[in-house]
Amino acid sequence: MESVWGPLVGGGGNRKELTLGMQIAAGQSILVPGLRFNRASREMRPCWWSQQYSQRCILCYRQQEIEEKLIEEETARRVEELVAKRVEEELEKRKDEIEREVLRRVEEAKRIMEKQLLEELERQRQAELAAQKAREEEERAKREELERILEENNRKIAEAQAKLAEEQLRIVEEQRKIHEERMKLEQERQRQQKEEQKIILGKGKSRPKLSFSLKTQD
16 A cells, blocks of 8 residues: 555644545545655655554565665675685785785895894994993003002102111211220220320339448548
């Protein structure tokens, strides 16, 4: 049965549509409000259906929904298979190109890694040179400090030796003076002793004079 467009119950349709709906309802079976699927816009629109036709339409609509769902699923499956096939064909066509691109990227990554490795080795070499230079500077500073300490010690030792030599000279000079004084005293003692011996010897040589006189007899 052909559906007649009209307002739903409580709707706000115009008077002409309401009159047409009432005429159809009077001459035929009871009309009930329903919905009709529009294939062009894929929307459900309100309409008037007979009760029997409405039930058949509901069954048809459910069947149609099931069929459309199956069609959509089958379409999606076929599209997925087609896309996978196209991708596989495209990959097969571009296999050499992809391999070349992969090799190019591998070579590029290799060059980058080699460059990074060389830069890292250069940084390590510079760090080692800087550390070696720092060690050499430290050793030079220690050596200069040691030389300064040795020079200072040598200067102090030289000063001490000079003072010791002066002290030794002073002691030797004092010993010489003491020796000379002793020699003088000894010489003076010997001189006095000789003088005393001379005096003693001189007294021994001077004997008293003996006077001999002859007496005359008268």
